[in-house]
Amino acid sequence: MSEFDPGRGEFLEWLRESIKSAYPGAKISDGEISFSISSKKSQYGDLGSSIAFRISSIMREAPKAVAEKLAENAHKGRFISKLTPINGYINASLDRKEYSTAVIGRVVEEKEGYGAFRPKRREKVIVEFPSVNPNKPWHIGHLRNALLGDSISRLHEFCGYSVEKEDYIEELGLQMAVILWGLKHESKETGKKYDQFLGELYVKFNKEMEEKKAQSEVNALLKEMETIGSKEWDMARKLAERCVRAQYETAFAYGVYHDVLIWESDVLRAKLLEKALAMLEEKGVTEKPEDGEFKDCIIIRPRRGRSGPVKVLVRSNGAPTYVAKDIAFHMWKLGIIKSEFLYKEFVEQPNSKYAYTTAEFGKPMDFAGADSAINVIGSAQKYPQEILKSAIAEIGGASFSDKIRHLAYGEIELAEGSLSGRTGGWIGAERNYTADDLLSEMRKKALETIKDFDESEGRVAKEEIARKVAVSAIKFEFLKVDPEKKVVFDWLRALNFDSNSGPYCMYMYARASRILDRAGDLNLEIKKEIFEKLELEEEFEVIKLIGHAGDIVKRAQREMRPNVIADYALDLSIAFSRFYEKANVLNSGELMLPRILIVIAFRQTLYNMLWLLGIEAIGRM
């Protein structure tokens, strides 16, 4: 097991050898040793291990004696200068000169790749998000989904995965049917952004439909819509495409991009479901009861060892359920079934890459066929996702049991009620709870904050900076909390740039950039003698934190938790801020060179971490 942090790696190695020679009988795994190491408390040295307590209980010896015995083993390493047993703990002090040289050297060498770990094989992962219905604007709940999806994609890309970002567009659903129904008697446009316009129409039509008890008319329309090539089928797709283009303006404003959009109508046309059902039946995964409660349906039972109700895949009237479509879709994603989808360019994104879309006419392309899939979906859908996973495992075999990962996030709530799309909960009294309104409010706020900005650089530059600051504030705010936790949205809190925020991190980045601008060209050859004179705790705290980057990234990627990165970016920024106050880099004589190197390494590491959150660090703000 190779640890990313050189000091930690060496400590682990030494502990392993010491245990082997002092307690050959103790069965302690590398994992246990590794987990026993912590690095929080600097008054006890730079690293500490509690492994002696473990050994103590196995070998029936006092922890204190165990730690002392382990410490007798001589240490001949580069990074650790001292090992001290204290009350059963073993503490290690780092050789600051050696450690600084190694860590900073590595950052300078790896640059924008610093903090990544390299896998043996390049795996392909499909990340699906946010798959919003194409008849409303993104509200702040959809935004959380999109930002999580974007960050998870970045984390995987950073860690050597080939990432395909997909957006599934379901334009043949009930909500679109309601809109088509309403448009029959009202069709004037208001000039609003199209997704906003459709969203408001939907809320209105939905209410009218309930009042007029027109459900059967809508159901008839729904059926027409699902008929390949019908007038309603075409119309639904047209309205939806226009709406998705409007939604993507929002996505682009936030710097969120996709590789391919998959449309429900194209999935139907490609007969993905039929292929999937045939294979499921052939493998005996599904059943078709001849009598009883589910007569004439196609059903699936929970896998052995799991409990839960029977799930219907095809209704007795022949109509497939959502779960069935989802199973087919994921069989395609993972290459279990193939399809002859055709693709064409949908839109050129500001990152200068095209988002492609499935289409009736186009060319074949190499999408899907991934090693694994991540679905960013609210935690309310945990059960259907379980069914999906279990169905895929049954059809694909044991190795498929963990190929689908559900990134389940807590929904966003409003203090005053629900965010439901059906009732229009996203429509607020003064401003809507949409991703667009959030961004525009945040930009106003950011513009106020930077009003002292040097106007000579022009209004455009100022507004562009305000936009980036606003985006960073929103992204950091949304990503810093554990995805699993629900969020109660509150305008007052959202608009507050406290020092636990994206702008705070960006500010530290800008300060670091300013120092480097002013320093000009220097000979920055990294030799350990350079670090000899450093003596401030604040200096070494920054370097130690920089050394943790790889372990942090690995954890965030494995656990699919961008908040781990946000937390780390903040710690890094705070440590830098303290260093900045204490050490006047440009006026520090012979200490200037090593301090400049700290600034360079800090700036690069912070840049990389903010990139993982989708935040663009800029040199001036």
Next chain:
RNA sequence: GGGCAUGUAGCGUAACUUGGAUAGCGCAUCUGGCUUCGGACCAGAAGGUUGCGGGUUCAAAUCCCGUCAUGCCCGCCA
């Protein structure tokens, strides 16, 4: 009723997966610091029975059992 989450100072959040030294951080409150590489900053103070009760352990926010509160899921809806 069954299942899944969550509960940490006034508020928000970290540490829980892998038990370890004084539960980390921010907002708000109070006290200090600009002849300064950018004050969107920093230093300090105050604020905690980690929902409650039991258990395991040398050691529990963390593991186990019970309990309370809140949210979500349990349809031939999506």
